[in-house]
Amino acid sequence: GAMTRVGLASHGALLFGAYRPEGNSSAYTEATLAEWRFWHGVRSPSQITGSMLARIRPAADGEAPTEGVVTVATHTSSNVLMALWDFTVACEGEEACTVSRVDPLYPTGGPFRALLGAAATEAVVTAETDSSGVMFWESAVGAMEGVDPNGRVTLLPKKGPGLYQVTVYISRGGTSGRVPVDFMVHVVHVEPDAEGLNTLCPGGLMGCAFAGNQFMPTLRVMGDVLMAGECSAVYRPGPALSSDLGGVLYPCSVAAYTGFQVRLTALGEDAQRALGPGGAPGDGPDGDSTLVGFAAGRAPEGMRFRALRAMTPAQLEVTWTPCGGEADRTVCLEARDYHLNGSAVLPSVSSPAACVRFVVREDPPPFFVAGLSQTATAVFTIGRMGRFALHAADDNCADEVGIAVAAGSEPLPVDAVLSGGVRHPPAVGREGCVATTSEVTWAPSYKHGGYRKTLCFEARDRPDGCAAGGTGHAVQHCVEVAVRRCVYAVQSQQQLQHVAGIYGLDWMRVWSVNPQVLHPDYLPYSEEGREVMVGHLMSMDSRRETAGSLAQRMGMGLDQLLDLNFGLDMEAPLALGQEVCVVPNSCRGMAKTIQGTIEYQDPGSVAEGVADGTFLPAPGAPEMPGAK
Numbered sequence: 286g287a288m289t290r291v292g293l294a295s296h297g298a299l300l301f302g303a304y305r306p307e308g309n310s311s312a313y314t315e316a317t318l319a320e321w322r323f324w325h326g327v328r329s330p331s332q333i334t335g336s337m338l339a340r341i342r343p344a345a346d347g348e349a350p351t352e353g354v355v356t357v358a359t360h361t362s363s364n365v366l367m368a369l370w371d372f373t374v375a376c377e378g379e380e381a382c383t384v385s386r387v388d389p390l391y392p393t394g395g396p397f398r399a400l401l402g403a404a405a406t407e408a409v410v411t412a413e414t415d416s417s418g419v420m421f422w423e424s425a426v427g428a429m430e431g432v433d434p435n436g437r438v439t440l441l442p443k444k445g446p447g448l449y450q451v452t453v454y455i456s457r458g459g460t461s462g463r464v465p466v467d468f469m470v471h472v473v474h475v476e477p478d479a480e481g482l483n484t485l486c487p488g489g490l491m492g493c494a495f496a497g498n499q500f501m502p503t504l505r506v507m508g509d510v511l512m513a514g515e516c517s518a519v520y521r522p523g524p525a526l527s528s529d530l531g532g533v534l535y536p537c538s539v540a541a542y543t544g545f546q547v548r549l550t551a552l553g554e555d556a557q558r559a560l561g562p563g564g565a566p567g568d569g570p571d572g573d574s575t576l577v578g579f580a581a582g583r584a585p586e587g588m589r590f591r592a593l594r595a596m597t598p599a600q601l602e603v604t605w606t607p608c609g610g611e612a613d614r615t616v617c618l619e620a621r622d623y624h625l626n627g628s629a630v631l632p633s634v635s636s637p638a639a640c641v642r643f644v645v646r647e648d649p650p651p652f653f654v655a656g657l658s659q660t661a662t663a664v665f666t667i668g669r670m671g672r673f674a675l676h677a678a679d680d681n682c683a684d685e686v687g688i689a690v691a692a693g694s695e696p697l698p699v700d701a702v703l704s705g706g707v708r709h710p711p712a713v714g715r716e717g718c719v720a721t722t723s724e725v726t727w728a729p730s731y732k733h734g735g736y737r738k739t740l741c742f743e744a745r746d747r748p749d750g751c752a753a754g755g756t757g758h759a760v761q762h763c764v765e766v767a768v769r770r771c772v773y774a775v776q777s778q779q780q781l782q783h784v785a786g787i788y789g790l791d792w793m794r795v796w797s798v799n800p801q802v803l804h805p806d807y808l809p810y811s812e813e814g815r816e817v818m819v820g821h822l823m824s825m826d827s828r829r830e831t832a833g834s835l836a837q838r839m840g841m842g843l844d845q846l847l848d849l850n851f852g853l854d855m856e857a858p859l860a861l862g863q864e865v866c867v868v869p870n871s872c873r874g875m876a877k878t879i880q881g882t883i884e885y886q887d888p889g890s891v892a893e894g895v896a897d898g899t900f901l902p903a904p905g906a907p908e909m910p911g912a913k
Contacts, residue, residue: 293482300550317428321370334469348635368392414492435536446494472660473634475501482556485634497564497624500575504620505635506530508548508896510539511718518642519718520547521682534616535640542648543607544749550593551601553577553620560626574625580635585643607645615642650758652743654716662765663725665736667772667815670728673764677706677744678717684746688723691761692725694741698766701727703742729768733789734866736768736820736851770850771798771822771866771906775815780808789817789845794868795819820849820868827857835865838856840873904906 316609372609419716431439442449449470473495475483483501486493508530509523511797516531516537530549533539557575558566577599581590585605593600596683599620607614617640626633654676665671677686688706690697697703703778722743729736743765748755773784781802785795796805798818809815836846847853849866859865 310350321368322366323368325365325367330848344864366391380393381632393839422808428711437536440470442470442472448472448473461752471635473501481558481773495632495634495730497626498622498634499558500556500622501634502553502620502622502636503617503637506534506618506639506641507550507552508539513540519682521718522546522548530641531639533641535617535642537611538642538909541605541607542681542683542749543610543645543647544648544751545558545681546604546606546750547643547683549603551579551603551618551620551639552600553579553597553601553636555620555622555815557624562837571624576623578621578623580619580621582640583618585614605643606750611647612645613642613647615640617641621692648684648746648749648758649680649876650760651677651684651746652717652760654678654711654720662767665727665729665733665766665768666772666774666814666816667729667731667734667768668776670726672724672726675723675725675742675744675761675762675764676720676724677760678720679746680716680718681746682718684719686719686721686744686746688721688742688744690740691743692764695738696725697740698729698733698736698738700730701725725766731773733768733849733851734772734849735770735853735864737765739763739765748905758767768851770864771818771820773819775808775817777810779810779840781817784817784819788848788868789842790819792867794870798868820866823867825861825865827859827861827862830859831856832859835859836865838875839867840870841868 326603343643349383369388370389402650438451438453440449440451449472451468451470453466453468473485474487474493475485478484481611482503485495485498485501490496502656506529509521509534510518510530511521512533513519516533517531517540518537518540519540530539555575557571559569559571559574560566573596574596575597577592577597578595579592579599579601581603584590585607587608588603589606591602591604593602601618603616603618617638617852619635619638620785622633622635624633663671663673675688677688678685685708686706687705688704702725704724704726706723708719711717711720723742725740730896741761743759743761745759746757748757773787775784780874781792781795781799785792787870792805795817796802803809804815808817832846832850833843836843839846843855846865846867847855849868853865
């Protein structure tokens with residue numbers, strides 16, 4: 286009708302404050318109107334619900350806040366805001382304002398403004414927001430259990446299927462300030478069939494809003510997680526996305542880490558049956574006429590959605606790399622069916638929402654576990670392949686850990702190898718969610734006897750995806766590596782002659798320091814490793830000895846002494862108690878020791894003195910009884 290006061294009243298188009306279901310015209314709304322918005326044109330449900338909680342503030346009077354001109358041809362696709370009232374303001378000196386006393390935000394003048402003011406009834410006034418939570422009509426729900434500590438609202442609707450609006454008040458720490466949050470609850474009448482599927486219109490098609498749509502779609506959210514408790518899990522990436530997250534949906538939680546991507550897959554299915562010749566549902570699936578889409582609630586910043594498949598079972602990929610530190614974020618998904626019956630689209634229905642709560646933590650550093658402790662020593666033997674393992678782990682299941690020689694550390698000895706890390710689950714009873722093991726292997730050469738160095742290793746995780754140019758976290762672990770002096774592990778087919786030749790010795794001198802070898806030409810080999818001594822292990826008891834003087838006294842070449850004692854200092858005096866491997870040469874060694882009081886008759890020839898068996902006391906020393 287014409288836009289007049291009489292036209293508005295006769296059509297009842299602007300009747301606020303009452304809900305008039307069939308047969309009950311006096312069921313008044315128990316609620317508060319915060320805003321009135323008048324639109325010229327048809328607005329879809331998604332447009333209405335998408336902006337119902339957002340404030341609209343026209344820039345200036347006369348400036349259309351919504352583009353487009355509505356005509357008879359475009360009224361179903363275009364709409365223009367005609368007027369906007371805000372009833373959250375108060376009138377001076379009055380507890381409540383009549384509508385005629387409240388000026389609209391838009392328009393502030395013109396004939397349409399005057400028309401709206403004249404058409405408004407004095408019976409509608411502004412008031413405080415109702416605190417009962419009942420919005421659409423009084424006693425719309427039979428029981429309102431309220432909100433539990435996890436934020437779940439429980440209600441029992443008694444007005445049948447339809448849309449229910451609920452208001453929840455949020456306050457911080459029990460303070461007096463409360464903020465209302467409005468949302469819609471869509472109540473659908475379903476009954477499970479023999480297969481557990483929720484059938485629509487169980488009471489028949491008469492009056493059913495979903496006539497022709499046979500089933501409510503189902504939704505599953507899949508991901509790879511590691512359970513950390515009865516109601517908590519840790520995201521652990523994997524190729525299969527094989528874990529059904531139904532057991533850890535909100536209010537349970539999934540732990541994620543800053544800078545590391547999480548990936549989920551939503552699976553939506555619909556059991557719609559193809560219609561038989563008589564129009565009754567058959568046994569086979571509907572096939573190409575049934576599609577399933579997805580809807581998501583408010584998503585965390587940076588979360589991305591990608592539809593992979595629309596045919597049932599439909600797939601939606603959800604990826605998110607949380608940045609910005611620790612947080613608690615929840616995303617809700619639902620599956621919505623789409624059925625094409627010839628050229629007509631059947632009414633759609635959504636699955637119950639599935640909400641995943643992500644508890645975002647800062648990425649932790651890796652750590653070393655098991656293996657050698659910081660104070661342990663890895664001992665090797667010349668000629669035998671030895672090894673020690675390094676184990677590192679990380680509590681972030683999405684992380685990776687690598688092990689390398691730390692910067693500034695002593696380098697690995699010649700021919701030693703640090704293997705690449707092997708990623709594996711942590712051992713039973715061990716800490717961490719991901720673990721890496723590297724191994725140092727080394728068969729020391731004949732010149733490494735007495736080697737002793739502290740080698741430091743670094744476990745480093747990969748940088749997160751939020752910080753450009755990051756290097757990740759790193760921790761160090763140091764191990765002392767030592768090689769036994771004077772000990773050689775015999776190889777297969779080796780005899781004393783071979784071992785002696787390695788060190789430039791004769792077999793008799795090697796045999797003389799191995800009394801356990803019963804025959805010089807036969808040296809049994811065992812898989813466990815046969816060991817022989819290649820010299821005497823000498824402990825220094827004087828600070829006056831140097832490497833040079835020791836070699837001279839023992840009748841050894843200096844190079845030979847250095848081959849048996851890795852890193853021996855040529856200049857500095859040998860330390861008191863320092864162990865040195867020596868192979869005395871009785872033909873070339875000195876006849877007198879530093880502490881000795883006996884000298885041979887012919888100091889120039891030790892062999893001659895031994896042959897004579899004649900000993901002379903040193904000057905001033907008492908004669909030894911029985912000495913010859």
